[in-house]
Every structure is written in C-alpha cells, then in structure tokens.
Amino acid sequence: MSTVIVVTSGKGGVGKTTTSAAFATGLALRGHQTVVIDFDVGLRNLDLIMGCERRVVYDFVNVINGEGTLNQAIIKDKRVDSLFILPASQTRDKEALTLKGVYRVIEALKKRFEYIVCDSPAGIEHGAIMAMYFADEALIVTNPEVSSVRDSDRIIGLLSSKTHRAAQNLDPVKEHLLITRYAQKRVTKGDMLSAQDIQDILAIPLLGIIPESKSVLQASNSGVPVTLDKASDAGQAYLEVVARFLGEEVSNSQKKGFLSHWFGKK
Amino acid sequence: MPNLTSIPAFELKGSLTTLMVLHLFKSDQEAITVQLADKVAQAPQFFQHAPLLIDLQDLGEPHLSALDLTHLVELLRKHGLVPVAIRGGTDPQKQLALNLTLGILPQNSRSESREKPQIEVESEPVILNTSAKIISHPVRSGQQVVALQGDLVVLSPVSHGAEILAHGHIHVYSALRGRALAGVNGDTQARIFCQQLEAELVSIAGQYQINEGLPHHLQGKAAQIFLVGEELKIEAL
Ligand SMILES: Nc1ncnc2c1ncn2[C@@H]1O[C@H](COP(=O)(O)OP(=O)(O)OP(=O)(O)O)[C@@H](O)[C@H]1O
Numbered sequence: 001m002s003t004v005i006v007v008t009s010g011k012g013g014v015g016k017t018t019t020s021a022a023f024a025t026g027l028a029l030r031g032h033q034t035v036v037i038d039f040d041v042g043l044r045n046l047d048l049i050m051g052c053e054r055r056v057v058y059d060f061v062n063v064i065n066g067e068g069t070l071n072q073a074i075i076k077d078k079r080v081d082s083l084f085i086l087p088a089s090q091t092r093d094k095e096a097l098t099l100k101g102v103y104r105v106i107e108a109l110k111k112r113f114e115y116i117v118c119d120s121p122a123g124i125e126h127g128a129i130m131a132m133y134f135a136d137e138a139l140i141v142t143n144p145e146v147s148s149v150r151d152s153d154r155i156i157g158l159l160s161s162k163t164h165r166a167a168q169n170l171d172p173v174k175e176h177l178l179i180t181r182y183a184q185k186r187v188t189k190g191d192m193l194s195a196q197d198i199q200d201i202l203a204i205p206l207l208g209i210i211p212e213s214k215s216v217l218q219a220s221n222s223g224v225p226v227t228l229d230k231a232s233d234a235g236q237a238y239l240e241v242v243a244r245f246l247g248e249e250v251s252n253s254q255k256k257g258f259l260s261h262w263f264g265k266k
Numbered sequence: 267m268p269n270l271t272s273i274p275a276f277e278l279k280g281s282l283t284t285l286m287v288l289h290l291f292k293s294d295q296e297a298i299t300v301q302l303a304d305k306v307a308q309a310p311q312f313f314q315h316a317p318l319l320i321d322l323q324d325l326g327e328p329h330l331s332a333l334d335l336t337h338l339v340e341l342l343r344k345h346g347l348v349p350v351a352i353r354g355g356t357d358p359q360k361q362l363a364l365n366l367t368l369g370i371l372p373q374n375s376r377s378e379s380r381e382k383p384q385i386e387v388e389s390e391p392v393i394l395n396t397s398a399k400i401i402s403h404p405v406r407s408g409q410q411v412v413a414l415q416g417d418l419v420v421l422s423p424v425s426h427g428a429e430i431l432a433h434g435h436i437h438v439y440s441a442l443r444g445r446a447l448a449g450v451n452g453d454t455q456a457r458i459f460c461q462q463l464e465a466e467l468v469s470i471a472g473q474y475q476i477n478e479g480l481p482h483h484l485q486g487k488a489a490q491i492f493l494v495g496e497e498l499k500i501e502a503l
C-alpha cells in the first residue's frame with residue numbers, strides 16, 4: 001500500500017518545498033521507499049533544495065507527455081538510500097499537467113514507492129489542484145500570520161471538494177496542520193498568531209511546529225534537506241514530525257520545551 | 267458480444283425534493299423586473315443556479331394572457347436562476363414553455379385566490395421536511411452552505427470568507443467568522459444565534475451589519491441577532 005501526501009498551503013513562500021524535501025528525506029531515513037514530486041512546473045526549485053539540479057535530464061512533464069520514461073526521470077538521492085526525486089519542468093507551464101497524466105504517473109510510482117510526497121505550487125488554481133487531486137493525506141503548511149491561516153483554510157475546503165477522494169465519495173483526505181517559521185518571541189510579543197490561535201481557526205489536528213531557523217536557508221543554499229543537518233533545530237523538529245506522522249509517540253526534544261505544551265502529554 | 271440491455275446502465279426514479287417557486291400575481295413587466303432585482307440583491311448567492319418553478323395558477327385574467335413568458339424566463343436567467351418548469355397557464359403558454367425547454371407541471375388543486383403582494387419568491391417544500399439542515403464540519407473560506415428551507419444549524423466554526431444562508435434561523439454553536447444571512451427570503455422573524463460572534467457580516471431579511479458595526483463588547487461573545495422593525499438588534503445571549 002502506498003500513501004500519497006500533498007504538501008500544500010495556498011499562500012506562497014510559507015515553506016512547502018522546504019517541508020516536502022525535509023519530510024520526504026525523513027521518511028526515507030526511516031527506511032521507507034519515498035519519492036518526492038515537484039508540481040511547481042515553471043518555477044521548479046525542489047531539485048535545488050535537494051541538491052540534484054545538475055542531474056536533471058527528463059522531468060515530470062516529459063513523463064506525462066511520453067517524451068521520457070519514469071525511470072529516466074526519477075533521480076536517486078546520493079545521501080539517503082530509499083529517497084528519489086521527480087523534478088518539475090522549468091520550461092513549461094502548469095497547464096502541461098493533466099489529470100490523466102498525473103494519474104498515470106502516480107499509479108506507476110505506487111508500484112515502487114511507499115510514500116509519494118507532492119510539493120504543491122502556491123495558489124488555488126490548476127497546479128495546486130493537480131498536486132492535491134490524488135492525495136490520501138495532506139500537510140497543510142501554515143505560517144503564524146493571518147493571511148497564511150486564511151489561505152490554509154481555503155485549501156482545506158478544496159481538499160474536501162476538489163480531490164479524487166471527494167469525487168469518489170471515499171474517506172476524506174486526512175489533514176495535518178504543520179506550523180512553520182514559528183518564532184516564540186514574536187508570538188509572545190503579539191506580532192504573530194500563537195499555535196493555539198491557528199488551531200482554533202483551522203480546527204484540524206496539529207502534526208508539528210517548525211521553528212524559524214537560520215539553518216533552513218543555509219541548508220537550502222547548499223542543497224541539503226534540513227533533516228540531514230543534525231545541528232539544526234528545524235531539522236530535528238521535522239524528524240519529530242515524521243515520527244509522529246508514522247504514528248509514534250514523540251517526546252519532544254526541543255530546548256526549553258517550547259513544544260511541550262502541545263505534545264508533552266497525550 | 268456485450269449485452270447492451272441486461273446490465274442496467276441507469277435507474278429512473280421519482281424523487282421528492284425542494285424547489286423554489288415563483289408565484290406570479292401580475293403580469294406587469296416593469297414591476298416584476300424591479301422587484302425581482304431587489305429580491306436577488308438581498309442574497310445574490312442564494313439565487314445563483316437555483317432551479318425554479320414558475321407558477322401561473324394565481325394569475326387571473328387579464329394578467330394571464332398578457333404575461334410575456336419568454337421575457338420572464340430571460341429575466342430570471344439573467345439573475346442566475348434556472349427556470350425548469352411552469353405550472354398553470356394557457357395552452358399557448360404551455361406550448362411556449364415547451365419551446366423554451368421548460369417542463370409542464372400539473373395544476374395544483376388549491377385554487378383559492380389570495381390577496382398577496384405582486385411578486386413573491388418562496389421556497390415551497392414539495393416534501394414536508396421541517397427539520398433543520400445540520401452541518402457538523404467546519405465551513406471553510408470560499409465555501410457556501412445554504413438551507414433552502416427551514417433553519418441552518420452549524421456545529422463547527424464558520425471561517426472568514428465563508429458564507430452561510432438560511433430561509434429561517436441560523437444557529438452556530440462555534441465561532442462565526444464569515445457571513446451569515448438568515449431569513450433570506452424575507453422572513454423578518456428569522457434570527458442568528460452564535461456562540462462566538464466575529465462575523466464579517468450578519469443579515470436578517472436583507473438588513474445587514476458589517477463587522478465594524480458590531481458592538482465592541484460582543485466581539486467574540488455569544489450573541490443573537492434579530493430584527494425589530496427595520497432595525498437590526500445585536501444582543502448578548
Ligand atoms: N523554518 C524556517 N525558518 C526559516 N526560513 C524558512 C523556514 N522554512 C522556510 N523558510 C524560508 O522561506 C522561504 C520559502 O520557503 P519555500 O521555498 O520552502 O516555500 P514554498 O512554500 O515552497 O514557496 P512557493 O510557494 O514559492 O513554492 C525560503 O527562503 C526558505 O528558506
């Protein structure tokens with residue numbers, strides 16, 4: 001059985017690609033066969049963050065159009081054994097993604113992979129719908145600010161109406177809230193929404209909180225998923241998110257226990 | 267060879283659902299145009315794509331013969347309504363209805379003439395279902411929930427950018443952050459009740475108040491909204 005996970009947000013620049021790379025890497029580190037697909041056709045940057053941009057030959061759109069095979073397009077990560085990347089095309093636009101084409105690719109990937117992570121583009125249009133359409137589960141990436149929360153709310157609405165699970169009357173897409181770029185100081189000062197505020201508004205289960213961290217930018221500039229940086233607080237938080245996603249009880253390792261309030265006891 | 271007849275490809279059944287009915291009392295085109303525009307303006311979303319029955323049974327002469335059905339259908343469609351059938355009318359009007367791809371519904375036995383305003387849009391339950399519509403999932407930004415008849419009860423938050431509308435009362439047993447419109451068909455007795463008032467807009471029978479105008483001390487509090495005459499009252503629960 002494979003699970004398709006969409007990483008989505010509505011709003012741009014909140015950390016979807018960072019999360020897709022870190023989360024997929026985390027799943028692979030736990031020994032799961034994992035592929036991460038870049039749905040951001042025309043603005044591809046998952047391959048950059050994964051550090052494989054110079055190894056791209058064929059891409060997602062090539063596969064959909066039959067210009068290359070899936071095996072030619074999938075790039076194997078050099079650091080983590082069971083991790084693979086399906087890059088986006090930089091020269092096409094999102095209309096190149098068709099429902100039928102995406103379906104065929106995902107079905108083919110299901111034969112090989114346990115987890116298929118879909119990095120959604122921003123917005124609520126075609127590209128975002130393509131990324132979420134076949135999802136079984138969704139990570140809703142949200143920053144602690146009003147506009148991001150509002151867009152997440154909109155996206156959650158679409159997950160319950162514009163997906164194959166909705167169309168086929170199957171169990172709904174399982175939603176997980178992931179709050180990223182969380183800065184406790186700014187929350188305390190009142191500049192940012194608290195995790196409680198966000199949960200009150202979105203009313204979906206919280207999977208984790210990723211702190212705002214300089215290590216994220218450093219990691220992405222050097223093409224390393226932040227989960228591979230052992231010294232990074234954000235990387236550690238992502239690893240905990242992965243563990244929690246896999247159904248483990250996670251005692252929280254954050255210094256000063258800033259997450260303990262959320263995950264301390266069950 | 268595949269057997270084309272033995273495996274059912276569809277099922278054809280009668281079913282009872284609610285349909286909006288337009289009872290006409292006059293044929294005066296101008297009056298209809300103005301009053302319809304006014305009605306629709308009160309809750310434009312409510313009328314979008316709503317199937318509609320045109321009822322000519324209460325239309326006495328000379329109005330009946332004078333009615334321009336083609337024009338009326340055009341007008342309704344222009345407002346986003348979808349006329350699906352007529353009830354009553356003369357034989358030529360029935361023929362015209364068919365040409366306009368409308369169905370013909372049999373006459374009701376009810377025929378007592380009523381003193382009524384010139385035009386009235388009402389939701390007529392074809393099946394008597396007095397129970398409220400109950401929504402237990404959050405109503406998200408961009409979503410709309412409509413109770414065509416009766417009350418609407420929402421057990422989860424109604425987000426900013428969401429819209430809920432009801433023929434009757436609206437109850438929100440959670441935070442109301444979006445727009446809530448009760449009594450959308452003109453019921454001035456309709457009320458809105460909510461556990462946590464943070465609405466973008468509340469409206470009863472077309473009288474509305476935006477967030478800025480909500481009493482400050484009731485923001486985030488349990489409140490009810492109702493009409494006294496033309497005036498919208500917002501009070502603590
Ligand atoms: N936890 C974090 N701490 C600090 N910076 C972060 C964090 N997460 C993401 N960022 C930064 O935010 C920016 C946007 O991140 P990312 O590209 O992952 O967002 P996105 O949602 O994929 O954007 P887009 O909508 O454009 O696809 C990047 O510069 C990234 O380094």
Ligand SMILES: [Mg+2]
Pocket residue numbers: 016017018040119120121
């Ligand atoms: Mg991105």
